Amino acid sequence: MERDGCAGGGSRGGEGGRAPREGPAGNGRDRGHSHAAEAPGDPQAAASLLAPMDVGEEPLEKAARARTAKDPNTYKVLSLVLSVCVLTTILGCIFGLKPSCAKEVKSCKGRCFERTFGNCRCDAACVELGNCCLDYQETCIEPEHIWTCNKFRCGEKRLTRSLCACSDDCKDQGDCCINYSSVCQGEKSWVEEPCESVNEPQCPAGFETPPTLLFSLDGFRAEYLHTWGGLLPVISKLKKCGTYTKNMRPVYPTKTFPNHYSIVTGLYPESHGIIDNKMYDPKMNASFSLKSKEKFNPEWYKGEPIWVTAKYQGLKSGTFFWPGSDVEINGIFPDIYKMYNGSVPFEERILAVLQWLQLPKDERRTRFFRSFIWTSQQ
Structure with a gap:
């Protein structure tokens, strides 16, 4: 019995849980049962046997909790990093995006x-x-x-x-x-202003002699002004404040090239040679059309258009898409002319002519002294 008691005392003295593992598991349990059997009714003895087991398990639980529990310093570091990130974002919005955020x-x-x-x-x-x-x-x-x-x-x-x-x-x-x-x-x-009273010829500002402009709206019937005058405020104003004729008798056939070339030559089609927009000449054995290269052959154009006459008189001229003005008639072109391009908007054509008139005075003197400018809205 004393050996058993010494053995039991040895198990209690092995704190930290080492004693139960050092001895054979079976012996420990046997002695425990034997001791309990000797004093079944003694509570102190039972407590003395359970105490070593409690003491042996407590350090294991603490170690497990220590492994799972977080260090308080970790929370402090994470909080500090998060605060720095938030502060950086706020400062970035204030200083980096201030122009767009402020207004x-x-x-x-x-x-x-x-x-x-x-x-x-x-x-x-x-x-x-x-x-x-x-x-x-x-x-x-x-x-x-x-x-x-x-x-x-x-x-x-x-x-x-x-x-x-x-x-x-x-x-x-x-x-x-x-x-x-x-x-x-x-x-x-200008359309809303009253008509000016002009009793004597006047030159526009910056001009010493009045420029002459000839403007054509191809296919514009005289009847349009009577029926649709309310939709044509600018032309109606020109009619109201200027000089106009109720109608005009065209040359025949009433096509673009015959009529426009008659206007600048003063000749009928049978005299200036352009009798149609599309024609065939048996003597020349050639066909004329507005989309063929033959349109640029000066052999078709008879008479003397006004820009050629202006050149002979030492005057300057400019044309913008007037029929025949891009052809070298009698070896002469207008001083300024444009090759016909139907894709150019009407507004751009007018703006170009106005820009010619707005050139500096010295430059305009050399290029547009007593200028003649023609444009046709074909």
Whole structure:
């Protein structure tokens, strides 16, 4: 019994859980049962046997908790890193995006095709992204196709691809759209102004002698002014304030080339040779048409058009698509002329002639002194 008690005492003295593992498992259990059998009713003895088991298991539980529990310093480091990230984001918004955050920009005025970011964009990519400003089409795209100003364009930043300008400097540059003064500056348009009383010939500003302009609208019937005059405010104003005739008897056939060449030569078609837009000459064994190279053969053109007469008289002339003006008649072309191109818009044709008239005075003297300018809207 004393050996058993010594053995039991040895198991209690092995704290840290080593004693149960050092001895054979079966012996330990046998002695435990034997001791319990000797004192079945002694609570202290039972407690003395259970105590070593509790003491042996407690360090294992603490070790497990220590492995799973997080170091308080880890929370401090993570909190510090998170605070730095949040602070960096806030400072980035304040300083990096301050221009776009500080002011809401909802218009493309002055921003066309610039890669500036606000509530909306005005560059070409905005169409695909679906974040264009509401006035993107009117402010940035339409100026490439229209010849008028609107409220969206007034005071615009000059656009290189626009057909005419509505910027504040357009009058200095001489490229304002036709309605700039009325739409952007609130002035009355020329159509709304009363007719001027001109008792003596007057020259435009900057001209010493009045320029002569001949303008033709091909196929424009006289009846159009009577029936559709309300839809033709500019021509109706010219009729009201100028001189006009109720009708005109054309040459026959009533085609473009025969009539226009009669106007500049004063001859009937049988005399100036252009009897139709499309014809065949058996002597020349050649066919004339407006789309063939034969149109540029001077053998078809008889008589003397007025730009040739002006050249003989030492005067300057310019033409824009007048029939026959791009042909070397009698070895002479107008001083300035354009090869016919039907794709050129009517507005561009008129604007080109106006720009000729707005050349600097010294340059215009040498090129357009007593100028004759013809244009035909074929």
